[in-house]
Amino acid sequence: MDQLVGDYLAGMSVNSLAERYGIHRATVFSHLRRRNVPSRRPGLCLDEKVEAVRLARAGVSMRAISRRMGVDRKGVRLALVEAGLIVDESRALV
Known part of the structure; x- marks a missing residue:
């Protein structure tokens, strides 16, 4: 351990x-x-964001990306919003 x-x-x-x-x-x-080890980070590092975007463009779902990369779906979603692949509806203007 x-x-x-x-x-x-x-x-x-x-x-x-x-x-x-x-x-x-x-x-x-x-x-x-x-062992009380703190979680490293809630999101993705730059290389992981690039990989998440590449996978999403290849048609892989956010759920599958998060499972493959071992991260939370929220982190994958944020990376895709930052890349402009999906719209963050909570921040969209009415």
């Missing part, structure tokens, strides 16, 4: 950790929570 936490803190994604250690990503989150 120490190595898993260290890998997470070094920047490995939850999906990568799950694959590396042969466990489900929910188990990765459980181990991190038990």
Whole structure:
């Protein structure tokens, strides 16, 4: 578990950790929570945003993108709004 936490803190994604250690990503989150490891970030880094946009343009759904990248759908949605692929209706003018 120490190595898993260290890998997470070094920047490995939850999906990568799950694959590396042969466990489900929910188990990765459980181990991190038990060790009181703070979540790294709610959104996506620049490279992840680029990948999310590329996948969306290829027709991949937000749900599938979020699962593939191991991030929350809100983070994927924000990246797509920033890229102008979808309209943020909560901020649209009436």
